[in-house]
Amino acid sequence: MSAEVLVIGGGPAGASAALHLARAGLHVTLCEQGPRLGGALHRQPDDPAQRIRVPRAQSQRWRALSTALEASSVQILCRHMFAGIEGGGTVLLEDRASGRLVTRRPAALVLALGAVERVTPLPGWQLPGVTTVGGLQVMMKSTGQAPDGDVLVAGSGPLLLALAAQMAALGKAPVAVLERSPKLVSPSVIASLITAPAYLREASHYLLALARAGALPQHGTWVRAISPRDGRLAVTIVDRHGRDRELVVDRVALHDGLLPNQNGTAAPSNGPFVVRAGDCREVLGGVAAMADGRHAAKAVLAHLGRSTEAEPSATRVLSRERRAQAAINALYDYSGADPAWLPDETVICRCEGRTLGQLRDLLASSDPVSAREIKLNGRFGMGACQGRFCAEWVAAFIAAQRDGEPPAVSEIIGSRWPVKPVPISAFVTLPPSRPSE
Amino acid sequence: MTRFHQTFSFDGTPVACTDNETIASALDRAGIRVLGPGQNDCAGRYFCGIGACQACVVSVDGTRMEACLTPARAGLFVQRIGSGAS
Amino acid sequence: MPHPASSPPQSPRSVAIVGAGIVGMSAAHFLSRAGWQVTVYDAGAPASGATGSADGAVSIASKKPGPLMTLAVAAVRFYEHLTETGILGDEYLPRSTFVVASDQEELGVLERHASHLEASGVSIRLLKGAALTGAIGAAAPSAIAAVEVQGEGHAVGYRVVERLRRLGGFPIRRNCRVSGFNFSKGRIVGVVTEDGVEPTDAVLLATGLGSASFLSGLGPIRPRKGQLIVTDRAGADAPSFPGPLMSCRYLVSKGSQAAPGVTESRSLGLVIDPLRTGQFLIGGSREDRDDRETTDADVVATLLRDAVELAPSLAQLRVIRVFAGLRAATSDGLPIVGRVGGAENLWIATGFEGDGICLGPLMGRLCQQMICGEPVAHDISSLDAARFGLSLATAA
Numbered sequence: 001m002s003a004e005v006l007v008i009g010g011g012p013a014g015a016s017a018a019l020h021l022a023r024a025g026l027h028v029t030l031c032e033q034g035p036r037l038g039g040a041l042h043r044q045p046d047d048p049a050q051r052i053r054v055p056r057a058q059s060q061r062w063r064a065l066s067t068a069l070e071a072s073s074v075q076i077l078c079r080h081m082f083a084g085i086e087g088g089g090t091v092l093l094e095d096r097a098s099g100r101l102v103t104r105r106p107a108a109l110v111l112a113l114g115a116v117e118r119v120t121p122l123p124g125w126q127l128p129g130v131t132t133v134g135g136l137q138v139m140m141k142s143t144g145q146a147p148d149g150d151v152l153v154a155g156s157g158p159l160l161l162a163l164a165a166q167m168a169a170l171g172k173a174p175v176a177v178l179e180r181s182p183k184l185v186s187p188s189v190i191a192s193l194i195t196a197p198a199y200l201r202e203a204s205h206y207l208l209a210l211a212r213a214g215a216l217p218q219h220g221t222w223v224r225a226i227s228p229r230d231g232r233l234a235v236t237i238v239d240r241h242g243r244d245r246e247l248v249v250d251r252v253a254l255h256d257g258l259l260p261n262q263n264g265t266a267a268p269s270n271g272p273f274v275v276r277a278g279d280c281r282e283v284l285g286g287v288a289a290m291a292d293g294r295h296a297a298k299a300v301l302a303h304l305g306r307s308t309e310a311e312p313s314a315t316r317v318l319s320r321e322r323r324a325q326a327a328i329n330a331l332y333d334y335s336g337a338d339p340a341w342l343p344d345e346t347v348i349c350r351c352e353g354r355t356l357g358q359l360r361d362l363l364a365s366s367d368p369v370s371a372r373e374i375k376l377n378g379r380f381g382m383g384a385c386q387g388r389f390c391a392e393w394v395a396a397f398i399a400a401q402r403d404g405e406p407p408a409v410s411e412i413i414g415s416r417w418p419v420k421p422v423p424i425s426a427f428v429t430l431p432p433s434r435p436s437e
Numbered sequence: 438m439t440r441f442h443q444t445f446s447f448d449g450t451p452v453a454c455t456d457n458e459t460i461a462s463a464l465d466r467a468g469i470r471v472l473g474p475g476q477n478d479c480a481g482r483y484f485c486g487i488g489a490c491q492a493c494v495v496s497v498d499g500t501r502m503e504a505c506l507t508p509a510r511a512g513l514f515v516q517r518i519g520s521g522a523s
Numbered sequence: 524m525p526h527p528a529s530s531p532p533q534s535p536r537s538v539a540i541v542g543a544g545i546v547g548m549s550a551a552h553f554l555s556r557a558g559w560q561v562t563v564y565d566a567g568a569p570a571s572g573a574t575g576s577a578d579g580a581v582s583i584a585s586k587k588p589g590p591l592m593t594l595a596v597a598a599v600r601f602y603e604h605l606t607e608t609g610i611l612g613d614e615y616l617p618r619s620t621f622v623v624a625s626d627q628e629e630l631g632v633l634e635r636h637a638s639h640l641e642a643s644g645v646s647i648r649l650l651k652g653a654a655l656t657g658a659i660g661a662a663a664p665s666a667i668a669a670v671e672v673q674g675e676g677h678a679v680g681y682r683v684v685e686r687l688r689r690l691g692g693f694p695i696r697r698n699c700r701v702s703g704f705n706f707s708k709g710r711i712v713g714v715v716t717e718d719g720v721e722p723t724d725a726v727l728l729a730t731g732l733g734s735a736s737f738l739s740g741l742g743p744i745r746p747r748k749g750q751l752i753v754t755d756r757a758g759a760d761a762p763s764f765p766g767p768l769m770s771c772r773y774l775v776s777k778g779s780q781a782a783p784g785v786t787e788s789r790s791l792g793l794v795i796d797p798l799r800t801g802q803f804l805i806g807g808s809r810e811d812r813d814d815r816e817t818t819d820a821d822v823v824a825t826l827l828r829d830a831v832e833l834a835p836s837l838a839q840l841r842v843i844r845v846f847a848g849l850r851a852a853t854s855d856g857l858p859i860v861g862r863v864g865g866a867e868n869l870w871i872a873t874g875f876e877g878d879g880i881c882l883g884p885l886m887g888r889l890c891q892q893m894i895c896g897e898p899v900a901h902d903i904s905s906l907d908a909a910r911f912g913l914s915l916a917t918a919a
Contacts, residue, residue: 101820365689368697377685384841418843424841
């Protein structure tokens with residue numbers, strides 16, 4: 001009997017890694033935090049009859065992978081949250097259905113935790129009704145229906161286009177799509193995407209759908225502030241000529257790119273062999289994630305002394321996707337609002353409600369306070385999301401305030417377990433590993 | 438097709454839900470956007486949809502969990518988490 | 524009663540303080556106020572050692588009877604004084620601590636400790652029956668008795684340090700490790716760092732465990748790891764905690780009270796501390812280990828099982844953070860404060876184990892008095908470095 005390999009994350013990278021490990025004869029357990037596999041990209045509908053349209057190649061890729069996974073020996077545990085690797089090297093999983101904490105000592109651990117969206121702060125981004133673009137898209141993929149009310153989509157990145165087009169396909173296009181980047185597709189970008197024609201095809205479909213719905217992205221346009229008004233959201237918009245206007249909507253979806261989800265995944269030296277796969281290693285999208293899952297499987301097999309074959313096709317896919325993503329990202333502007341223009345009241349830490357004014361105050365003196373002091377005294381990164389939505393921005397802000405003296409982001413972002421908050425009631429179920437005192 | 442035939446309780450109010458959907462979806466459809474008092478003007482709310490931001494955490498049968506990851510089910514007792522001390 | 528100075532009054536000069544924890548920063552504040560030119564050196568950042576991973580108990584409740592308990596009483600009064608004079612702002616929160624017994628064996632420990640507290644002049648209230656239910660019944664329904672230790676409080680170590688930093692008056696050299704000292708005629712004349720040598724007229728070592736590297740022989744200071752748990756915020760409907768709940772086992776684990784059969788290198792005492800944010804700090808372990816980077820599920824789960832047994836409402840909260848800190852412990856359980864042999868102008872304040880937040884400001888004040896050659900406000904002869912025969916290692 002072979003030792004267990006644990007794969008965390010039921011998206012394309014995790015599913016692919018699990019499948020290839022199982023095919024190599026290993027005992028594989030795949031853990032997914034949500035009720036179903038698929039991840040954010042391949043989120044499966046609540047009701048199979050209510051499915052939104054996604055690019056055919058995308059759904060075919062997932063269907064093939066999930067069908068093979070079902071036929072494999074991989075044990076799938078849904079609603080199992082990865083809580084981290086504790087000091088003794090044991091992997092902790094929180095089983096949401098039973099409310100218990102489960103421990104495992106796998107021979108290897110593949111982390112395929114995906115990406116988190118970057119959303120740069122602006123006044124009012126903490127209001128109910130304001131979500132991430134991905135958050136709104138996940139909800140739409142699950143329900144198979146467009147979100148109700150008037151929706152404004154803003155920020156930067158290809159995800160804005162995808163969400164808006166999917167809404168338009170359901171007959172309910174956003175009232176506006178604001179893309180911060182002033183650039184339009186240039187011949188050089190098209191040239192660099194020639195090797196990845198699927199993206200060009202996808203983008204042209206999206207643009208066509210939005211053109212039909214009269215909701216093409218407005219370039220060079222961004223949101224200055226959001227405020228509540230009569231149960232709706234009043235949004236101040238700055239156009240590419242620098243002029244302000246206002247829109248009143250029901251929802252605002254924001255997005256400024258993607259970051260690898262790596263918080264709390266530092267592995268102790270006595271823990272299992274750890275490999276990261278997919279967007280949590282490098283944000284390259286779903287196609288690359290499946291290839292990266294194969295790479296991760298290969299790394300695990302090599303570590304366990306199994307003979308492996310080279311994966312030239314996976315390597316090829318990864319380099320192609322890396323080039324394509326670089327070309328796509330060059331089109332966008334993920335910088336967010338210039339912090340100099342943000343008022344002191346702007347919330348930075350959305351968990352604790354800590355503001356830019358409080359951050360500025362900590363940096364006001366000539367004393368070069370460290371990132372750790374800013375974290376402890378300003379409580380930035382100390383909330384329940386553990387800095388996932390503010391640490392990177394706070395570190396960049398500190399760096400910008402101090403020429404040539406960037407603080408270590410790791411001082412703000414947590415690197416330890418628990419990866420996420422874990423109910424005390426789950427800890428209590430953990431059997432003592434030694435006789436009680 | 439079985440839709441809206443079941444309800445769970447949200448702060449004492451029945452909220453309709455369909456098979457397989459999350460608590461967050463059901464609350465959103467019911468027009469409920471404020472999921473808790475939160476901290477310093479940052480109310481509980483649906484935001485990232487993938488369990489990362491922790492803004493949609495509610496109490497489900499006495500255990501705190503992300504509304505966006507938790508399946509809705511008939512008879513669940515869901516509550517907003519009250520605010521702590523200032 | 525003031526105690527005579529061991530050296531003649533000094534006119535204000537320059538002083539180097541090694542360590543920007545609560546002790547070093549308090550001493551820096553008072554020396555700066557006394558007109559000295561202060562420089563604080565820290566190998567990391569302010570409050571990056573034990574101060575930044577402490578529980579914040581400004582408490583007499585858990586102190587070992589004897590000189591430590593007496594000094595703790597004075598230290599709490601000193602916090603009150605610093606609050607009245609505005610120095611600490613609102614960082615000190617006065618409140619009672621509740622030492623709780625859950626069974627007959629613990630009741631014995633509780634009653635013994637209560638008599639020691641009373642003998643030290645601490646105001647206490649033994650709670651049983653209706654008084655117990657009224658005070659902590661909602662939070663800890665299974666307690667059979669408790670002692671309310673009055674007239675103490677809470678302060679977050681790193682916030683006290685930040686407050687003192689903001690009051691200012693002295694530079695802090697971050698990421699600046701002191702590697703040694705230069706000597707002339709039996710005195711330290713320079714502080715050696717990787718940036719060079721800076722002249723100084725006096726030195727205070729307040730660098731916790733790091734102090735050992737400057738001292739000769741096998742250091743009497745050893746690391747004692749503590750693991751702590753932070754929860755998310757309790758809801759408005761949660762039962763109220765009038766103050767921290769401390770299990771009698773904590774007293775035993777800390778060595779403040781004896782109990783048969785506790786000889787392990789790791790012991791777990793339980794304190795459930797309601798923070799101002801509505802969160803709880805739950806601790807803690809005492810382990811003879813020096814790895815501050817790791818925390819164990821076993822320790823955390825054991826602490827949480829005990830916590831929920833005492834205070835069932837905690838079960839509905841979540842653990843949002845687990846961290847570890849290293850205390851600087853001495854073999855006799857008392858800090859080391861005073862002159863160090865090997866140089867005429869070297870003082871030390873370390874070995875506070877888990878009592879640094881409580882004692883820190885007062886010890887900083889006493890160090891200032893010693894360095895200035897002023898009479899010292901409290902008898903700290905039992906903390907003298909001479910009891911371990913300490914002297915400066917680099918004097919050779």
